Amino acid sequence: MIYKSYLVEENIENLKNNISLFYGENIGLINHFKDKIKVVNKSKKILRFNQEDILKNNNIILNEIKNISLFDDTKIIFIDNVNDRILKTIQEIEQDIDKNKVYLFAEILEKKSKIRSYFESTKNLDLIPCYSDNEINIKKMIINNLKDYSGVNPKLINTIIENNGLDRIKVNNELNKIKTFFINKKIEIKLIEKLLNTKVEENFNSIKDTVIKGNKRITNKLLASTVFDKDKIPLYINIINQRLNKLKEVIELSNKRNLEQTVNEIKPPIFWKDKPVVLEQVKSWTSNKLSVALKKTYELEIKIKSNAEINKDILIKKLLLDICLIANA
Numbered sequence: 214m215i216y217k218s219y220l221v222e223e224n225i226e227n228l229k230n231n232i233s234l235f236y237g238e239n240i241g242l243i244n245h246f247k248d249k250i251k252v253v254n255k256s257k258k259i260l261r262f263n264q265e266d267i268l269k270n271n272n273i274i275l276n277e278i279k280n281i282s283l284f285d286d287t288k289i290i291f292i293d294n295v296n297d298r299i300l301k302t303i304q305e306i307e308q309d310i311d312k313n314k315v316y317l318f319a320e321i322l323e324k325k326s327k328i329r330s331y332f333e334s335t336k337n338l339d340l341i342p343c344y345s346d347n348e349i350n351i352k353k354m355i356i357n358n359l360k361d362y363s364g365v366n367p368k369l370i371n372t373i374i375e376n377n378g379l380d381r382i383k384v385n386n387e388l389n390k391i392k393t394f395f396i397n398k399k400i401e402i403k404l405i406e407k408l409l410n411t412k413v414e415e416n417f418n419s420i421k422d423t424v425i426k427g428n429k430r431i432t433n434k435l436l437a438s439t440v441f442d443k444d445k446i447p448l449y450i451n452i453i454n455q456r457l458n459k460l461k462e463v464i465e466l467s468n469k470r471n472l473e474q475t476v477n478e479i480k481p482p483i484f485w486k487d488k489p490v491v492l493e494q495v496k497s498w499t500s501n502k503l504s505v506a507l508k509k510t511y512e513l514e515i516k517i518k519s520n521a522e523i524n525k526d527i528l529i530k531k532l533l534l535d536i537c538l539i540a541n542a
Contacts, residue, residue: 214229214230214335214336214338214339214340215332215333215340215341215342216228216339216340216341218239218242218341218342218343218344219350221246221341222242222245222246222249225246225249225250225253226253228339228341229339230337230338230339231310231311231312231313231314231315231337232303232306232307232310232314232315232316232317232337232338232339233314233315233316233317233338233339233340233341234295234317234318234319234328234329234332234338234339234340234341235316235317235318235319235341235343236318236319236320236321236322236329236340236341236342236343237320237321237322237342237343237344237345238320238321238343238344238345238480238481239343239344239345239346239381239481240320240382241346241380241381241382241384241385242343242346242381243318243343244382245381245385246341246343247291247316247318250289250291250316254287254289254314257287257288257289258287258288258289259288259289259290259291260277260288260289260290260291261290261291261293262274262290262291262292262293263292263293263294264292264293264294264295264296264298264299265294267292267299267302268298268299268302271302271305274290274292274302274306274315275305275306275309277290277313278290278306278309278310278311278313279309287312287313287314288313288314289313289314289316290313290314290315290316291316291318292315292316292317292318293318294318294319294320295317295318295319295328296319296322296326296328297326297327297328299317299328300327300328300331303315303317303328303331304331307337307338345379345480345481345482346379346381346481346482347379347482348374348379348484348485351374351379351381351384352370352374354381354384355370355373355374355384355388356370358388358392359388359391359400361398362391362395362398362399362400363398363399363400364399364400364401364402365400366402368402369400369402369405372402372405372409373387373388373409374484375484375486376409378481378483378484378487379481379482379484380481387409390408390409391405391408394408417441417445417448417449417452418452419435420432420435420436420439420533421449421452421453421456421533422456422490422494423435424533424534424536424537424540425453425456425457425460425494425497425498425536425537425540426490426493426494426497426540427497427537427540427541428537429537429538429541432533432534432537433534436530436533436534439530440526441525441526441529441530443525443526446517446525446528446529447514447517449529450510450513450514450517450529450532453510453532453533453536454507454510456491456494457503457506457507457510457536458507459479459483459491460491460494460495460498460503461500461503461504461507462479463475463476463479463491463495464495464498464499464500464503465500466479467495472492472495472496473492476488476491476492476495494540497540497541498540502539502540502542505539506535506536506539509532509535509536510532513528513529513532516528
């Protein structure tokens with residue numbers, strides 16, 4: 214039986230059967246489901262396996278299911294990294310599952326996947342596709358998490374999304390920061406900007422976008438007038454890496470389609486405000502040039518971690534200038 218992920222997210226107990234398969238590219242959502250299952254079954258024994266462990270010895274899971282304990286009337290079994298190779302094992306345990314529950318977790322399963330097809334066509338099995346989040350999903354998630362807090366408004370919600378895009382894992386990290394910081398459940402927007410480093414990232418993102426576009430005149434002007442926070446240099450490098458890797462992914466996928474279509478359909482999705490920038494930037498790059506730039510960011514990261522006395526401000530400026538020059542090469 215196929216379930217919409219949002220219905221299961223509202224109530225994990227909507228799942229009616231004893232064997233469930235969660236699959237898809239949305240790792241953050243899959244991890245969220247794991248946490249919900251643990252909470253609902255906190256009084257029960259939870260066993261965790263990797264598919265490879267079970268394939269090496271099928272008796273592991275069969276013994277756990279058949280081995281009834283006086284203390285644990287129901288066992289919760291997690292099996293990670295599953296694919297078609299475990300289908301035979303699942304078919305073998307179906308009749309013996311009894312009150313036990315088995316939760317399978319997979320990454321992307323293509324339509325021709327045997328295990329996906331089997332779960333789609335079998336009524337006594339649950340299938341939950343976990344597709345990439347969109348802006349509406351992320352907004353709902355933020356609102357639900359902060360429903361008991363005052364000071365939640367559209368500006369706050371947009372600030373969190375603009376700072377983290379549509380990455381559920383990053384958004385959850387920011388929400389945890391908020392919950393830890395505002396223990397009185399009163400959110401102050403002035404403190405939010407400091408807590409989430411939005412000003413720092415917003416200012417650096419402006420420089421980063423100009424550099425990656427290859428605009429030498431504005432890059433030189435910005436670098437001459439900017440003093441970088443030395444403690445934030447690793448963060449700056451990470452921001453650069455994220456964009457360079459995204460451009461590389463767009464270029465590799467665009468061999469099969471046009472650039473605009475790729476940017477619109479890439480998973481996880483690019484935040485709508487960034488799409489025009491990414492489209493403009495990608496025109497200045499090739500896969501080889503991006504590899505060169507990424508090598509430079511990696512080398513700088515190693516240098517910074519291995520020598521605390523070096524002048525980080527000069528080095529990050531040199532990196533940005535080098536990237537701008539590579540874009541123009």
